[in-house]
Amino acid sequence: MMEYEYSVFRKEVDLHNKCCGGMFWCIRDICGIICAILTWLLILYAEFVVMTVILIPSPYPIYSVINMILFQTLAFMAFASHLRTMFTDPGAVPKGNATKEMIQQMGFRKEQIIFKCPKCCSIKP
Secondary structure, eight states: OOOOOOOGOOOOOOOTTTTTTTTOOOOOOOOHHHHHHHHHHHHHHHHHHIIIIITTTOHHHHHHHHHHHHHHHHHHHHHHHHHHHHHHHHOOOTTTTHHHHHHHTTTTOSSSSOOTTTTTBBBBO
């Protein structure tokens, strides 16, 4: 049985795009921040409209309570998913991994077709 050495692919800790003491990944660009704020404002506006215009004045209290619980759960999940997506590193293709030695280490066969970028010598995902 062949064992492969993957230590070359391990990521080193890079604090370049980290915030909050290296706990979260985040790129601080103004366009992304504005889009995030607009998304949060839309969620808050939906909260306001659904709660004050639709559910609270409803003459059916059971209907209102069930829909409030459902809506609050879904709104929280939307907000939490958006935050998690913003603060998660999307990853990247490592540069220069299309050498013959690396391809053999990854377990590709010789006759297997592998597409690679001519500029950065990386295997295309």
